[in-house]
Amino acid sequence: MQGQSIRRQHKGSSIGDHARTRRGQMVIFLGLLFPVLLGFMGLTLDVGFLYHVKRRIQTAADAGAIGGAQEIWRANTTLVTSAAKNDVALNGYNDQNATVTVNNPPASGLHAGDAAFVEVIISQQAPTFFMRVINQQSALIKARSVAGVMRTPEYCVTALDPTAKGSLTVQGTATLNTSCGVMVNSTDPKGIVANGGACIYADAVGVSGNFVTNGSSNCIEPEPVTEVPPVIDPLAYLTPPPIPLPPPIGVNTKITKGSVTLNPGLYVGGITITGGNVTFNAGTYILDGGGLRVSGNAVLKGDGVLFYNTNLTAGLGGWGTFNIAGSVTTTLKAPSTGPYEGVLFWDDKNAPNKPPGNVINGNSNSVYVGAFYFPSTGLTYSGTSTTTDWTILVANTITISGTTVVNGGAPSSPVPPPTRKALLVE
Helix, strand or coil: CHHHHHHHHHHHHHHHHHHHHHHHHHHHHHHHHHHHHHHHHHHHHHHHHHHHHHHHHHHHHHHHHHHHHHHHHCCCHHHHHHHHHHHHHHCCCCCCCCEEEEECCCCCCCCCCCCCEEEEEEEEEEECCHHHHHCCCEEEEEEEEEEEEEECCCEEEEECCCCCCCCEEECCCCEEEECCEEEECCCCCCCEEECCCCEEECCEEEECCCEEECCCCCEEECCCECCCCCCCCCCCCCCCCCCCCCCCCEEEEEECCCEEEECCEEEEEEEEECCCEEEECCEEEEEECCEEEECCCCEEEEECEEEEEECCCCCCCCCCEEEECCCCEEEEECCCCCCCCCEEEEECCCCCCCCCCEEEECCCCCEEEEEEEEEEEEEEEECCCCCCCEEEEEEEEEEECCCEEECECHHHCCCCCCCEEEEECC
């Protein structure tokens, strides 16, 4: 019996010893596992922090790329790098706390070698905290962004005057139909005025001030967004065409009948057409004083033409305007290539803003493909064919006096729009 008792005591001691051994092994195992668990916890926390840094650096790179592209848009190629680095610095990164590289044109990617784009690359060694226990002291964070000048008709109708009442006016029974945006820079409480039964139908309508509908008119759709910051003149980057040396192609050119073909060049005293069929050969027509005046039953045709109105050589007619009557039938298309592609009518920025300004009216057969650019003068416009590819109106003030369609289908047209915008592309 005593032996059995002794044997039972030995068995109990063996079980206890095993339990103590397992507990000891567990402590050792947990001791070995703890650094691993700590590493994973540190990895989770540090990755979250590094992701936050990555977002900040990417935001800075995007801002720098857009800033550089804006200078490309303004044709200030020597300022691209400094503008990009300045916008990067405004977001907290510079050459003292990161590596900031600006490439114009980009050194890599889809737009490598294209001077219309700028590439911004930012890299920075970001510190780690918990991962230091596994000897990871920092991590290299890198962001890249590419922006460039893209041709896009963001707004089909842009009124530039910053303060005018009725900077965009739609009057009588007129209707403005446009498949893209309308923007009015005027801060006046009546920056947009719709009189009588006049209507505006657009993809979007913005005004820096406010709008008013008078009479029976209450059809601006969608309702304008007010107090919108004014936009930059989308064609301000254009450099005026060179003035050809005398002798001019014509002096006080007048056409009343018959079939006439005109060639590009300098027209002192402008061009007056009261009848006939007039074909304009492709090129730039410099209207030096007198402008372009067309009336009667005249028919105008021209493919790849630009009409530039100026008074730089003291033309015989003084400052002229564009005046095309409603009974005139036109098929005029802007150049599809070259520095003035997409520009059809262009008024010198120094032209005085005197009523009635430029008046371009048409009928259901009138086709205008291109931009109307009147940076310092007003435009009264109405009556065009619904089959016109696209038209862009950019003027100091704009009055719509009849049923007018301003199509925005520029991307599908063989004539590219001249309007540009700095956009992120990579």
